[in-house]
Amino acid sequence: MNDIRRSILWVVFGFAMVLIWDKWQIHNGKPATFFPSSTPPAVTAPAQGTPAPKADASLPSASTHPSSAGASAVPGADASAPAAATRHEVSTDVLRLSFSSEGGALVGAQLLKHAQASGGADRDIKTPFTLLSQTAQRTYVAQSGLVGGNFPTHKTPMALVGGAPTALADGQDSLQVRYESAEVGGVQLITTYTLKRGHYDIGVQHEVRNVGSAPVSPQLYRQLVRDGSTVESQTPFYSTFTGPAVYTTEHKFQKIEFKNVAGDKATYVKNATDGYVAMVQHYFATAWLLDAGVARENFVRQVADNLYSVGSLASLPAIAPGQSQTVQARLFVGPQDEKKLETLAPGLELVKDYGWLTILAKPLYWLLEKIHGFVGNWGWAIVLLVVLIKAAFYWLNASAYRSMAKMKAINPRIMEMRERLKSNPQQMQQEMMKIYREEKVNPLGGCFPILIQIPVFIALYWVLLSSVEMRNAPWIGWIHDLSSPDPFYILPLVMAITTMVQTALNPLPPDPLQAKLMWMMPLVFSVMFFFFPSGLVLYWITNNVLTIAQQAHINRRMGVPLKFNLPKFK
Secondary structure (H helix, E strand, O other): OHHHHHHHHHHHHHHHHHHHHHHHHHHOOOOOOOOOOOOOOOEOOOOOOOOOOOOOOOOOOOOOOOOOOOOOOOOOOOOOOOOOOOEEEEEOOOEEEEEEOEOOOEEEEEEEEEEOOOOOOOOOOOOEEEEEEEOOOOEEEEEEEEEOOOOOOOOOEEEEEOOOOOEOOOOOOEEEEEEEEOOEOOEEEEEEEEEEOOOOEEEEEEEEEEOOOOOEOOEEEEEEEEEOOOEOOOOOOOOOOOEEEEEEOOOEEEEOOHHHHHOOOOOOOOEEOOOEEEEEEOOEEEEEEOOOOOOEEEEEEEEEOOEEEEEEEEEOOOEOOOOEEEEEEEEEEEEOOHHHHHHHOOOHHHHOOOHHHHHHHHHHHHHHHHHHHHHOOHHHHHHHHHHHHHHHOHHHHHHHHHHHHHHHHHHHHHHHHHHHOOOOHHHHHHHHHHHHHHHOOOOOOOOHHHHHHHHHHHHHHHHHHHOHHHOOOOOOOOOOOOOOOOOOOHHHHHHHHHHHHHHHHOOOOOOHHHHHHHHHHHHHHHHHHOOOOHHHHHHHHHHHHHHHHHHHHHHHHOOOOOOOOOOOOO
16 A cells, blocks of 8 residues: 555656646746646747847858858948848748848748648638747848858848739749849849749759959858757647758758857768758758769757858859849748659758668658558558558567466466565576566567567657648547647547556566556656657557457467456555
């Protein structure tokens, strides 16, 4: 009885600590872990007392990147202030973009096919998801400009020219937004954005005109600037990566933590002729895509308090007076749709990060997508995928459950022997091994087959956690969003019950303390799942139910009575 009371007290204490943590999160301006608002912000606001990030970021100077001998600093705070910036909004069928006359930068992006809030509150997408923004509370923008002299930068005032379209017309497949700077240091910069119907990648053309009297050799930089706030979908129980990333063929995908950038400990490929630079967050990403073969210098740095940039710097050929040089690139701003990302640039699909289990996760995602194409519902696709995985591992699981059934059959003999020889541990161990040999039982036989499957189910966990398709995807009834926790906690309760039933069907460890711990772990594990996305809980419930069914079937075939094995809490 004392053990039961102690266990109850530990559970109460655990819940109290979690609730205190939740209140601390709210106190610091972060989203609540429990009962979050129905329309959470896209990112967490900076903590009270933290200055808002500045909107004007500077490119690294030559001293920061010694390999770029011609690079110089972008004008700082002591430079003449630009004229008041104006914004121009343009819409396609998938994007609503906002451009600034200050440097012709992209300072706003809404994804019209994705709702701002998860949880099913905006299933009709009344409020599109905001990815890029430039406000007093938030900074996430795409900028470009020239260095290597007194040239136009992302702080230079630019004029909108060419008719200033605001939306794709019916039957129109593309439109252009063109910004043109005045002459600065004998150089004029013209930036042209090309938006296409159904595309999240934006064509970006930079034309550099030498209108002076001497040759110039500028360098063109393209960068993404973002504050270090975490996204609203991150919780203390599970988290996803938010921050810069650099991809090259040589070293593949390299994630860079904000804290490493701030501490000048970032490790990544600085010089390359392929790849991309990106800003990544849960479900969404932005990336500058340059053509292969273009030499560039990648950079990642902290440009202000809680403000970071990732970008690339490319040298242009010498431009004679009266001549111009035009270079092309693409800017991706959108969801981590794996199929579309694969078609845009090599390795771009890796912004959807599965970690070290990518080799298993990608085939699982492919299979999940094929099943969804057949059933038309992501929830049922998850159920069917788990059924297929369990079927593929049927014989391996059968071996484990047969071993467990044998262990359960001889468990009364083991318990009697332990009680009889409890004062002689050495003889107890010898007798136990003798029983195992006589009955041809391997006490670890039920563990190895299950251990082999663990990487597969961890990979499936990351597939479901990372796939933007789960966001605002309904299943049945009250489950309107597979990426959000069950609003009524029904699925977590079912998962807790099935987990405890599954535990009860397994043979108890001979050690009473181990037996009690084996029962406590499912309870602790289930508490975490109360705050996990519904899709993850659904996958775990399906796995539990199939495991219980297979275990019961094998026990009946072996003539082992199906009963619950409960430890003695005395």
